[in-house]
Amino acid sequence: MSEQRQHELANLLAIDGGMPVRSKPLPWELPGAHWIGEEEMELVGQVIRARSPFRFYGPDPQRMVDTLEREWGARFGHRHVLGVSSGTAALSIALSGLGIGPGDEVAVPGYLWVSCVSAVVRSGAIPLLVDIDETFCIDPEDLARRISPNTRAVMYVHMSGAAGRVAEVAGICRGRSLKLIEDCAQAAGASSGGRAVGRFGDVATFSFQLNKNITSGDGGMLATEDDNLFRRLVALHDLGYPRNAAGRLDTSDADCQLWGVGARMSELAGAMVLAQMRKIGQITGAMRGAKWRIRDALKDVKGLAFRNVPDPAGDTGPFLLTILPDAETCTRFVAALQAEGIQGPPGSLACITMRDWGLHWYFNIPSLTERRSNSHDGFPWTHPANLFARNYDYHRGALPRCDDLHDRSALLSIASTLDDRDVADIITAFRKVARVVIA
Numbered sequence: 526m527s528e529q530r531q532h533e534l535a536n537l538l539a540i541d542g543g544m545p546v547r548s549k550p551l552p553w554e555l556p557g558a559h560w561i562g563e564e565e566m567e568l569v570g571q572v573i574r575a576r577s578p579f580r581f582y583g584p585d586p587q588r589m590v591d592t593l594e595r596e597w598g599a600r601f602g603h604r605h606v607l608g609v610s611s612g613t614a615a616l617s618i619a620l621s622g623l624g625i626g627p628g629d630e631v632a633v634p635g636y637l638w639v640s641c642v643s644a645v646v647r648s649g650a651i652p653l654l655v656d657i658d659e660t661f662c663i664d665p666e667d668l669a670r671r672i673s674p675n676t677r678a679v680m681y682v683h684m685s686g687a688a689g690r691v692a693e694v695a696g697i698c699r700g701r702s703l704k705l706i707e708d709c710a711q712a713a714g715a716s717s718g719g720r721a722v723g724r725f726g727d728v729a730t731f732s733f734q735l736n737k738n739i740t741s742g743d744g745g746m747l748a749t750e751d752d753n754l755f756r757r758l759v760a761l762h763d764l765g766y767p768r769n770a771a772g773r774l775d776t777s778d779a780d781c782q783l784w785g786v787g788a789r790m791s792e793l794a795g796a797m798v799l800a801q802m803r804k805i806g807q808i809t810g811a812m813r814g815a816k817w818r819i820r821d822a823l824k825d826v827k828g829l830a831f832r833n834v835p836d837p838a839g840d841t842g843p844f845l846l847t848i849l850p851d852a853e854t855c856t857r858f859v860a861a862l863q864a865e866g867i868q869g870p871p872g873s874l875a876c877i878t879m880r881d882w883g884l885h886w887y888f889n890i891p892s893l894t895e896r897r898s899n900s901h902d903g904f905p906w907t908h909p910a911n912l913f914a915r916n917y918d919y920h921r922g923a924l925p926r927c928d929d930l931h932d933r934s935a936l937l938s939i940a941s942t943l944d945d946r947d948v949a950d951i952i953t954a955f956r957k958v959a960r961v962v963i964a
């Protein structure tokens with residue numbers, strides 16, 4: 526083939542028959558999973574060798590969950606930390622810990638994860654949708670406008686690895702006497718203005734599910750500064766009661782006789798999260814470094830905008846969110862990138878339009894739009910204390926900015942093991958595709 530023809534083919538988009546930028550898939554997203562190694566095996570092995578996988582008692586407890594809670598608190602500056610079985614359980618426990626239930630309304634963003642709204646509905650409260658801004662997190666101005674006399678709490682969700690305008694939201698909550706729950710599931714290790722996420726509100730939740738910055742397959746965490754709330758969280762995450770020094774349930778305290786959800790963290794999960802937590806700076810540092818190299822290299826590309834990250838130093842970097850001029854361009858942009866080889870192995874969701882991001886968008890959650898109930902009586906929608914919300918509409922159209930960003934933005938996962946070649950290929954592909962696709 527002549528040199529000129531080769532040049533033409535390299536410039537022609539792969540989607541139009543040209544030569545792709547790369548043929549090898551990008552690594553899987555799953556940030557923490559790539560870093561599982563000897564350290565995890567050693568600590569998990571210790572638990573297995575001691576035959577003591579339960580945190581509260583056993584033949585020879587290794588105190589993995591205790592150590593994790595202590596080190597996590599010291600590292601991120603939380604007074605109280607509690608390991609639990611998942612991020613979804615953590616959210617439910619947080620809401621119950623704050624005493625939220627029927628008659629209450631909890632503000633949630635329209636870009637979230639189904640767990641956020643599910644925890645609110647299962648608590649008996651009503652979700653109040655709030656619009657997002659270009660941080661892809663709650664827009665403080667929209668929140669201030671939508672707060673009603675029934676609003677009791679705000680669930681601020683640190684989406685896609687970075688904090689948005691959380692300090693402003695915390696200020697609104699303080700001014701309006703609202704409780705603030707920070708869902709940090711997607712942003713463990715992130716900060717804003719030098720303050721770790723989870724330290725702006727009353728209670729914070731984390732997840733260690735496989736897609737998160739660090740992982741034990743499944744697992745979660747709660748953090749709070751409040752001594753009384755912590756006592757309730759401890760009882761609620763277990764069987765409704767605190768435990769004594771021997772690790773046995775203690776029913777004697779009338780102030781702490783509750784209904785627990787059985788969501789304790791096992792020592793196996795604790796051992797894994799402990800090993801992963803000790804690597805969190807390396808994992809997030811790798812993603813942040815790669816992501817911002819890509820963003821910086823693309824900042825002169827006309828028509829390409831990125832998510833607003835108010836504090837890039839506190840970003841953990843697992844996702845590059847790109848905002849295109851319109852939905853049609855966005856579809857073609859992502860298809861063209863995929864054809865250039867900017868995609869992960871089969872089964873990964875490394876390079877997609879936000880329209881393919883499922884239950885992260887409020888109107889894609891049928892149990893919300895159709896007001897489904899787990900019980901035969903339609904609870905909580907039919908509860909007399911919730912009649913204030915009978916005309917709330919959760920279908921598309923409720924949040925104009927959220928709908929617009931859903932339509933015309935794209936998501937690229939930034940794996941925690943991208944090498945220089947991967948980063949260079951991503952930059953080349955973005956520039957090549959943008960030149961043709963963005964008018």
Ligand SMILES: Cc1ncc(COP(=O)(O)O)c(C=O)c1O
Binds near residue numbers: 638
């Ligand atoms: C924002 C958010 N909240 C909560 C959760 C729930 O976490 P888990 O899967 O550990 O229950 C997730 C992830 O799954 C999430 O992304």
